[in-house]
Amino acid sequence: MNLTLHVWRQKDVATPGKMVRYDAPNVNEHMSFLEMLDVVNEGLILRGEEPIAFEHDCREGICGSCGFMINGIAHGGFKNTTVCQLHMRHFADGDEVYIEPWRATAFPVMKDLIVDRSAFDRIIASGGYVSVSTGSAPDGNALPIRKQDSDLAMDAAACIGCGACVASCPNAAAALFTGAKISHLAHLPQGQPERKERSLRMVRQMNAELFGNCTNIGECEATCPKGIPIEVIASMNGDFLAASWQERPPVEIAGAG
Amino acid sequence: MNLNARIPSGPIEQRWDKARFDLKLVNPANKRKYNVIVVGSGLAGGSAAATLGELGYNVKCFCFQDSPRRAHSIAAQGGINAAKNYQNDGDSVYRLFYDTVKGGDFRARESNVYRLAQVSVSIIDQCVAQGVPFAREYGGLLSNRSFGGAQVSRTFYARGQTGQQLLLGAYQALERQIDAGKVKMLPRTEMLDLIVIDGKARGIVARNLVTGRIDVHMADAVVLATGGYGNVFYLSTNAKGSNTTAIWRAYKRGAAFGNPCYTQIHPTCIPQSGDYQSKLTLMSESLRNDGRIWVPLKKGDTRSADQIPESERDYYLERMYPSFGNLSPRDIASRAAKRVCDEGRGVGPTGLGVYLDFSDAIRRLGQKTIAERYGNLFEIYERITGEDPYTVPMRIYPAVHYTMGGLWVDYHLMSTIPGLFVLGEANFSDHGANRLGASALMQGLSDGYFVIPYTLGNYLASEKFAKVDESHPEAVAALAQTQSLTKQLLAIKGKRTVSSFHRELGKLMWDFCGMARNAQGLEQAAGKIAGLREEFWKNVNVAGEAGDLNQSLESAGRVADFLELGELMCHDARVREESCGGHFREEYQTPDGEAQRNDEQFAHVAAWEYQGPNQKPVRHQEELQFEYVKPVQRSYK
Numbered sequence: 001m002n003l004t005l006h007v008w009r010q011k012d013v014a015t016p017g018k019m020v021r022y023d024a025p026n027v028n029e030h031m032s033f034l035e036m037l038d039v040v041n042e043g044l045i046l047r048g049e050e051p052i053a054f055e056h057d058c059r060e061g062i063c064g065s066c067g068f069m070i071n072g073i074a075h076g077g078f079k080n081t082t083v084c085q086l087h088m089r090h091f092a093d094g095d096e097v098y099i100e101p102w103r104a105t106a107f108p109v110m111k112d113l114i115v116d117r118s119a120f121d122r123i124i125a126s127g128g129y130v131s132v133s134t135g136s137a138p139d140g141n142a143l144p145i146r147k148q149d150s151d152l153a154m155d156a157a158a159c160i161g162c163g164a165c166v167a168s169c170p171n172a173a174a175a176l177f178t179g180a181k182i183s184h185l186a187h188l189p190q191g192q193p194e195r196k197e198r199s200l201r202m203v204r205q206m207n208a209e210l211f212g213n214c215t216n217i218g219e220c221e222a223t224c225p226k227g228i229p230i231e232v233i234a235s236m237n238g239d240f241l242a243a244s245w246q247e248r249p250p251v252e253i254a255g256a257g
Numbered sequence: 258m259n260l261n262a263r264i265p266s267g268p269i270e271q272r273w274d275k276a277r278f279d280l281k282l283v284n285p286a287n288k289r290k291y292n293v294i295v296v297g298s299g300l301a302g303g304s305a306a307a308t309l310g311e312l313g314y315n316v317k318c319f320c321f322q323d324s325p326r327r328a329h330s331i332a333a334q335g336g337i338n339a340a341k342n343y344q345n346d347g348d349s350v351y352r353l354f355y356d357t358v359k360g361g362d363f364r365a366r367e368s369n370v371y372r373l374a375q376v377s378v379s380i381i382d383q384c385v386a387q388g389v390p391f392a393r394e395y396g397g398l399l400s401n402r403s404f405g406g407a408q409v410s411r412t413f414y415a416r417g418q419t420g421q422q423l424l425l426g427a428y429q430a431l432e433r434q435i436d437a438g439k440v441k442m443l444p445r446t447e448m449l450d451l452i453v454i455d456g457k458a459r460g461i462v463a464r465n466l467v468t469g470r471i472d473v474h475m476a477d478a479v480v481l482a483t484g485g486y487g488n489v490f491y492l493s494t495n496a497k498g499s500n501t502t503a504i505w506r507a508y509k510r511g512a513a514f515g516n517p518c519y520t521q522i523h524p525t526c527i528p529q530s531g532d533y534q535s536k537l538t539l540m541s542e543s544l545r546n547d548g549r550i551w552v553p554l555k556k557g558d559t560r561s562a563d564q565i566p567e568s569e570r571d572y573y574l575e576r577m578y579p580s581f582g583n584l585s586p587r588d589i590a591s592r593a594a595k596r597v598c599d600e601g602r603g604v605g606p607t608g609l610g611v612y613l614d615f616s617d618a619i620r621r622l623g624q625k626t627i628a629e630r631y632g633n634l635f636e637i638y639e640r641i642t643g644e645d646p647y648t649v650p651m652r653i654y655p656a657v658h659y660t661m662g663g664l665w666v667d668y669h670l671m672s673t674i675p676g677l678f679v680l681g682e683a684n685f686s687d688h689g690a691n692r693l694g695a696s697a698l699m700q701g702l703s704d705g706y707f708v709i710p711y712t713l714g715n716y717l718a719s720e721k722f723a724k725v726d727e728s729h730p731e732a733v734a735a736l737a738q739t740q741s742l743t744k745q746l747l748a749i750k751g752k753r754t755v756s757s758f759h760r761e762l763g764k765l766m767w768d769f770c771g772m773a774r775n776a777q778g779l780e781q782a783a784g785k786i787a788g789l790r791e792e793f794w795k796n797v798n799v800a801g802e803a804g805d806l807n808q809s810l811e812s813a814g815r816v817a818d819f820l821e822l823g824e825l826m827c828h829d830a831r832v833r834e835e836s837c838g839g840h841f842r843e844e845y846q847t848p849d850g851e852a853q854r855n856d857e858q859f860a861h862v863a864a865w866e867y868q869g870p871n872q873k874p875v876r877h878q879e880e881l882q883f884e885y886v887k888p889v890q891r892s893y894k
Contacts, residue, residue: 035534035535045800050800058329061640080636085641087643121325121435124432130429131433133308133311143385150397154422190388
């Protein structure tokens with residue numbers, strides 16, 4: 001099949017970008033979307049042009065590196081599918097395909113389809129962990145965990161941090177991402193001691209990164225390639241609210257008596 | 258070259274304890290005076306950087322991805338081994354040790370493997386405490402599954418995403434240290450050279466992949482945890498970015514390269530579908546717990562799987578290896594698949610495929626149970642092939658998956674360059690000539706969480722460090738050399754793309770240094786690779802500029818290194834005149850086609866020493882002692 005691509009090209013974060021039209025001839029239906037772009041790029045290099053920069057690594061839908069908008073939908077809009085797993089049999093001869101980077105204030109475009117998602121790392125660094133230094137753990141079976149809770153934790157933990165939720169949200173909110181980590185740890189006994197502080201710190205960091213607010217539109221859940229349920233946002237809000245009620249200013253360093 | 262492995266004396270059960278007592282300690286107040294560089298943020302690097310940060314060292318951690326959470330450990334599906342014996346089925350530290358030495362075809366160092374088995378139990382505890390959501394039974398306790406090469410259930414798993422969950426555990430621990438200011442993370446930064454001063458590793462040269470700026474970073478010790486080099490084959494199950502550059506450039510600075518030819522070909526991958534293919538996708542070995550592998554009895558049988566009656570199917574692994582059956586180790590299962598396909602009994606459009614059939618298991622356990630165990634793997638398969646494995650058997654074929662070879666390290670995980678430590682898949686140490694399933698995650702975390710914190714401290718406490726900074730002549734020279742290499746790549750402006758060279762190299766490697774090798778083919782391939790390398794430096798076309806985010810340039814540097822490594826792998830495979838584990842030399846096989854080791858001449862590690870550009874490297878040997886597990890012909894029959 002032959003396709004026409006319209007691709008966002010941008011030299012770097014400071015230079016304005018634009019859509020550029022490319023032909024993608026002889027596309028094989030068994031190719032993945034990224035393999036189709038590989039072939040287009042080979043042609044560009046041989047013509048002395050710069051190839052289209054896009055992020056990718058594992059190409060099996062788990063590392064979370066890849067992702068862009070295809071015809072306005074994050075990852076192309078196939079259920080539980082990242083662009084690296086999207087195969088060309090879903091396209092037809094003569095299709096025009098519009099490819100654009102994730103768009104959000106918190107995700108500046110670095111080049112072409114590559115955006116800076118380091119805000120996600122900072123959200124995790126603000127509290128998305130259990131504070132347990134190496135060596136201080138009890139036996140793995142010392143703490144039985146109800147299977148249903150463990151499964152719910154796993155559902156939330158499946159997030160790959162690709163950023164599709166932010167890109168597809170009209171508010172560019174990161175609530176699904178942040179909620180997924182808060183919910184993962186909130187379902188486990190290991191996550192309880194820091195549960196309140198975690199939700200306060202992570203939500204505040206999320207806001208500081210200039211992600212928008214969640215207004216329960218649900219686009220995030222619809223495009224999430226790992227099927228993270230929107231309940232995690234409710235769980236985050238619940239934890240944040242409860243923690244906010246009880247929040248007290250930190251006790252000043254106590255003197256004697 | 259000094260290949261002293263520094264193995265502690267005494268009974269094997271006590272060696273690690275003894276070492277931990279003998280190893281010098283760094284006073285808690287002094288730890289912050291030491292700077293440590295960790296390159297790589299996967300299970301080994303991420304866990305090492307986090308743990309060293311917790312201890313109080315100043316750590317700089319580098320990765321080429323946009324975030325440490327993306328390292329390729331994330332793609333590991335099946336699980337992680339640990340000798341917990343929670344199933345009461347006869348497991349023990351000694352049995353895990355025994356299975357790993359035997360599985361490695363008696364080419365691993367016993368003491369390292371024993372330590373790995375010992376610390377495996379602490380890894381599970383640590384990960385559970387971090388909140389890794391391992392699979393559980395209804396009683397709330399941890400669940401196990403079995404894996405190839407073992408007759409006990411000792412594999413812990415988190416659906417088909419075990420690597421992801423373990424990596425996120427390490428990543429979260431790392432982010433905690435970043436927040437605490439103990440680890441400075443440099444993502445999108447690629448190591449391009451090692452700085453050696455007065456014989457010690459003292460820093461690295463690294464390129465910022467966004468701005469193109471190349472800088473020197475100095476430290477008191479350097480830890481490489483940069484993964485394997487399976488992408489030398491172009492098509493492999495590795496992530497596209499996985500590369501050999503960090504360890505290769507360390508090799509060129511004097512670190513010995515151990516057993517480069519040991520490559521693991523994983524039996525269960527989705528077969529290649531066309532020339533445009535950019536990578537191969539693994540289907541976890543855990544599928545072999547419930548899937549049965551078969552091909553038609555008759556050659557050239559083109560009927561669809563459901564039209565072939567039971568009596569005309571050959572469940573060849575169950576037939577050839579009745580006691581291990583479909584759970585035979587990877588090297589054995591891969592070679593068996595190659596053999597039946599070479600006989601003309603392969604399935605699928607290319608004839609390079611065998612069936613992995615779940616219909617019996619679905620009948621026995623129900624689709625729901627199978628979906629619970631392997632749901633996401635079935636989804637991956639369906640997405641790639643467009644076929645539904647609940648109704649049509651999967652088609653699988655072996656593919657390059659893991660490299661057991663890597664930089665030579667001693668018991669302390671230190672290379673032949675003092676102060677250069679190598680962890681995880683990047684080193685050669687624990688898997689011998691074949692790695693058992695679910696052992697890579699175990700090794701990465703063992704090295705990072707539980708070994709390096711002790712051995713690195715010992716090194717720092719034992720040595721005196723001269724004050725050096727970026728202006729040291731060695732650092733300035735390494736920086737200039739890296740900058741000129743970058744300029745050179747961009748200046749060639751030839752007629753072929755980087756990936757066309759990479760594909761050609763990969764095909765040579767797969768044809769001549771893949772699942773079956775012979776002397777003539779290996780010599781031929783080494784010569785062709787040298788020729789290809791020469792052409793690369795005259796005719797490659799690298800697009801873009803040096804001072805920019807430039808993916809062509811990144812990949813050109815990596816392929817340039819693969820073009821050198823490939824030749825070394827062929828030499829190593831040529832000189833090792835025996836078959837062992839994943840290294841199968843056609844000239845050395847038993848009458849029934851199994852690998853024929855030669856313990857008299859080859860019970861050693863080959864450690865290669867670099868001699869300069871286009872000079873033949875020198876081969877050194879570390880003799881392996883088998884005091885506990887006596888080498889026998891491996892049998893899984």
